[in-house]
Amino acid sequence: MAFDNMWRQKALISVSKSGGSEVTFHANTKDIKITMPPRDIAIENNTNGGQVVSYNPDGMWQIDFSGWVYDGIDVDALYADATAGTSVVNTFSPTRTPVRVTILWTTDSAAATSTAVSATSGSTKSRRMSFVKGYITDYPISYVSSDGKLMFDVTVKGPAHLSTGVGTITAVKVDGSIAALGAYTETDN
Secondary structure: OOOOOHHHHEEEEEEEEOOOOEEEEEEEHHHEEEEOOOOOEEEEEOOOOOEEEEEOOOOEEEEEEEEEOOOHHHHHHHHHOOOOOOOOOOOOOOOOOOEEEEEEEEOOHHHHHOOOOOOOOOOOEEEEEEEEEEEEEEOOEEEEOOOOEEEEEEEEEEEOEOOOOOEOEEEEEEEOOOOOOOOOOOOOO
C-alpha cells in the first residue's frame, strides 16, 4: 500500500469521557508523540551457565499532543471531569473518568469537519489509532501569537491491558473506508 506523505501532516484527535461526547482537536502530526507500552524482559541465569527469559508486565502507553479546538470549555470539562458545554470554573472533581483517545490521519476531505471516530469514505487512505481507558494527567494551555490560536497541550496515559487481559490499543490502516466507532463506555474497573 503506497501512501504519499502530504496527508499525514495533520491529524484529527478525538477525546471522549466514558459515556460522554467527543471533543475534537486539530493537530499537526509533528506535535503528536505516541509512546507505546514498553514490553521489557528479564534474564535469569541458571546453574549450568544458561539463561532463561522472563517477561515483565507491559507498561503504560502515553500520548502527548498539542492541538487547537473550537470550544475550549469542552477541553476544560474533560480535564476537570465536568459536563462538556458548561462552565467549569472551580469545579475540578477528585473523580477521574477514563477517556478514549482516537487519532485519525486520512485523505478524506470531509473528515476535516468531523471527528476522528467518524467513518471515512471508500476511496480514501486512512490510519486510525484508538486508545481506551486513558486518563488525562497534564493539561497546560498556551496562546500562540504567531498563529492567533489557543493551544492545548494534553498528556493522556493508560494501561496496556484491561483487567480482563484485553488490549487497550487498536490500530487500523487501510486503503479504503474505515467504519465509525461507537460511543465510548468503559465498564472495566
